[in-house]
Amino acid sequence: MVNFDAIKGFVFDLDGVVTDTSRYHAKAWGQLADKLGVNYPNLGDAVKGISRMDALEMILKKGGLENNYSAAEKEKLATEKNDNYVQLIQHMTPNDILPGMAAFLKELQANDYGIALASASKNAPTILDKIGLKDVFTKIVDPATLSHGKPDPEIFVKGAQLLDLKPEQCIGLEDAAAGITAINAANEVSVGIGSKDLLHEADINFADTEDVTLANIKAAMQ
Known part of the structure; x- marks a missing residue:
């Protein structure tokens, strides 16, 4: 692990790190799975930390439906899920920022660290607009790229x-195992938030x- 003094920026995952939208994702995917007739226990955990199309493929495969839809039809299903999700997140507020995260982001700004969203x-x-952090995360990776x-x-x-x-x-911050793997492969210091058993690669x-x-990150890097 590199020396803490070498760290100049922090790259954040959003869901489960800055705010918790997992319940909204789970509900929106659940609505779509019900429509498709797919019974998927623990769906929220299964789709955590992966892309929209990968999550859709997982649900279709669970129901043996992966070959029943064209690429265009799959895109339409993913859009339908997203429309449901967008409606659900309209009611988010700054109260939805996870405990300690607002203070940590202020600490990073006060110490001139770079802040990006991945x-x-x-x-x-x-x-970010709904929870009042739009001005903090001015650097956002566009998933479309x-x-x-x-x-x-x-x-x-x-x-x-x-x-x-x-x-x-x-330093990359994640709450999903797939995200920790990604951070490590990027050659960044990985910070896992959540179960140590699940995030053992962090x-x-x-x-x-x-x-x-x-202070806690610096202590852990010594």
């Missing part, structure tokens, strides 16, 4: 590029978002 969600700008989803490192590499930094100068692990502070 989320697979095309709705990230809307969510990506060739590969997590666990591929592309999105975290691009996050570092947006900050004009090398990946090894950045360089640093915190049980909760409120434990994420510069």
Whole structure:
């Protein structure tokens, strides 16, 4: 692991790190799965941290429907899920920022660290606006520019590029195993937030978002 003093920027996942929209995703995917007649227990956990089209393919495969739809029809299904989701997130507020994250972001700004968002969600700008962090995350990786989803490192590499930094100068924060794999493959320091068993590949692990502070990260890197 690099020395803490070499770190100049932080690249954040959104869902489960800055705010929790997983319940909205789970509900929107559940609505679509019900429509397709697919019974998928623990659907919310299955689709966590992966792209929209990958999640759709997972649901279709679960129901043995992966060959029943054309690419255009699959795109339409994904759009329908997104429309449901967009309606659900309209009611988000700054109260939806996870504990400690607002303070941590202020701490990063006060110490002149670069801040970027590396989320697979095309709705990230809307969510940031609703929770009052639009002015904090001015550097956002556009998912439409990506060739590969997590666990591929592309999105975290691009996050570092947006900050004009090398990946090894950045810390990536994630709550999903696929995201931790992506951060590690990007050659960034990985901070996992959540179960240590699930996120065992992370360089640093915190049980909760409120434990994420510069002091705690620095201590973990020594």
